[in-house]
Amino acid sequence: MKRKKVDLAQAPITFAKGVDERYKAATPLRGLLNKVFPDHWSFLLGEIALFSFIILLLTGVFLTLFFDPSMKEVAYEGPYSALRGVDMSAAYESSLRLSFEVRGGLFMRQMHHWAALLFMASIVVHMCRIFFTGAFRKPREANWAIGVVLFLLGFLAGFTGYSLPDDGLSGTGLRIASAIMLSIPVAGTWISASIFGGEFPGHLIIGRFYIAHVLLIPGGLLALISVHLGLVFAQKHTQWPGPMRTNTNVVGERMFPRYALKQGGFFMAVFGTVALMAGLFQINPIWLFGPYRASEVSSASQPDWYVMFMDGLVRLMPNWQIYIGDYSIPPLFWPAVVGLGALTTVPMFYPWIEARRLKDKQVHNLLQRPRDNPERVGIGAMSLAFFLVATLSGGNDVIADKFHISLNAMTWAGRIGLLILPPLAYYISVRVCLGLQQHDREVLAHGVETGIIRRLPNGQFMEVHQPLGPVDDHGHPIPLEYGGWVVPKKMNRVGALAPAIKGFFFPVEKPAEAPVSPGMPPVSGKDEREEITTGH
């Protein structure tokens, strides 16, 4: 009896020894368990993209079990009576079957679609955070470029997926895609004929898009995401500047146990959000659109949001056709081929462009506050304004309809907006950044405005400033140097912050008193450290 017990306790140790004898895992494993991660809410944006990608893989595999990527004509006999007897492709029929006849199939379809929208949205927001904080600077230029490719692949994955059900909207999208291919000079008709296997729509395109959507593109995404995360891991994460943080260290938590646990919890929360949206909000109700027929289109047919900027650019493009002898280049070519090409490749080179412009060869592991690089913020704001106008123009018929504006006015507003708003956004954001910079410097030099007005003996009024650091003999603050991080600007930010109130639903402890005298310089770190214990 006793011996057995001892053996049991010994078992994991024996096992671990055995593993190490074979794989020499102990040292790298310890390094992994110990790896330190910095923490900031904005670092979670990339994680949302990762988690929604995982959800896409899971739900997507479920869908493949029922989807039939065939363009064979069949007559619908299913339970959705509005379409009974209608001729349609087997692909559309199987999508209807997924929605109506597979238990939980509609839920899975909607989950897949919502996860795709979330995936693209989080990539874009994640990109913004990388951009505005300068996280793309040396040594992370390659990871930025990979990120841009990830966006393009996500775009293609979304477009091919949207085409698969072969409903009225997918067919319209495919038709436009074929026209875009046709618009390419010289090779256009050959490219379109080769991809569609003859004249549009042919019988092959759904099958070809299917293999691209479920194997080729996800394979590419998986490979690139692995490299992306591998690089984040190997180069270690960037961090915000702050007390104790330098360019050569990482301040945060070790991966295990707390950091990893938080990631797991966050994944569940993202998953839950997607499930909730999939349950409550209908998305892409294909049965309302009917099968694709070349002669029919529903008005206000909108692509998914991340394709809308393309659609908007195509709408805003003036009808300029270029003739070269007997040949011509249709206007569609510029926004759809040149535009998409430029928008997905030029940003890839931004890190090198910026480094060259600033003659910056340093390694940067500390993030920059956006205001500290106004020009970059300006460029970012300019791009966002462009993207926004283009995206809104992609829905300009809906806007015109809702607000009773003339469509032509909307188109012209879009054309003018596309030219005027980006430079305006640039100018305004650069000014805002400079203003914020200046305010930071003022506070560092003179202290925080207290709101207390004092009347001097000579009758003059002045506001009392609370110095942030030491003062000279006359009580004037000695100007502090800017450290690249938040400068406290309100009195209740000065000194030790009052600790957050403890308790999950209601406070379980009295909040600690904020120090009465806000004298402690907040811009330097706590210097004395105590001997640490396990905390229990």
Added chain:
Amino acid sequence: MTAVHDKSTDAPVDVTDPRLSRFEIVKEGARRDEIEIVTYESQFPGVDSKAEKRVVRNIALLFLIAGVGGFAFLGFYIWWPWRFELGDTLSDYYTPLLGISLAVSLFGVGFGILAWAKKLLPHEVSIQQRHNDPSPSEEQIITGQTILFVGDELGQGVQRRPLLKGAIAIGMAPIGLAAAAPLIGGLIENPHKADPPIMFSTGFNKAHNGGNLVRLTRDDGSPIRPEDVSTGGQMTVFPGIPGGATNEWADSPTLLIHLRPDDAELTRTNANSDTRNKDSMWGDYVAYSKICTHAGCPASLYEQQTNRLLCPCHQSQFMITKNAQPIFGPATRRLPMLPLGVDEEGYFVAKSDYKDTVGPDFWERP
């Protein structure tokens, strides 16, 4: 920042020493990974404090909620009527119930874990050295030279032996081509090979109807008499050949419009002054391709009042009375007009195929 050294980290630690606590060994491991654990402190004033107990209760509650959500999901999944029926039925709530119950259970687990990590586990601040400076220059030199050495062996070897160079070039190129051939050869399609060529013809070409004129038909294949379209009305028509209304003939859908007399007069004048559209109307009827010349959507919104045809995809607008010239939007080319006639039996026919090219524009369109 003055790095305060922990006395214990300076001396080498004997991790086999039984007096060491487990945390001390962990700290030694961290030290070897160049991590300094600056703080690792409980969030609670003491062991078993009231606050801690409350947090534990809340976390437990969250996990219980997760369990309830999970069971609810299973219950709904199995027992709720799920088969679709048209009309307001219980089955309409199937998907929302799945979503809510799954979300409750996932949120329960998620927030439970988050609360556990955030509220229960000790707070930690650790500092790890990055060590991401480049390799020592000596290492760079050695590796660089090694790569160059490999290059020398292969490259210069070939340089010195021209026979090898030629043979490799001649031998490898075909293999590369052979690998690419099946992909390119299998996919490539000549858009201009068919007769009549697909890019320039539609289902209204006589060749598709055994050399006879092609009738205009509804999507069920029935032919159309002039009186079937009332004045001011319009109808989408298809070539009267087998499968003419299917996507096989995606370029053929046509809009047949019965104009009001004064509009018809104007349209006729404009059409007859155009070499291609001359004599293409039949009475007050005109037929235009429905396939937008911009990107191929069906230009299907006909505004009777203004005689404009609007394409819903990118809002190109075409003037029906003026040879369907584009008057707004990104389209550059007018909609082709189908030469209309009526056969002996009184049904509409196409006197010939479209004379302009139908559909989106491309490079080699004449």
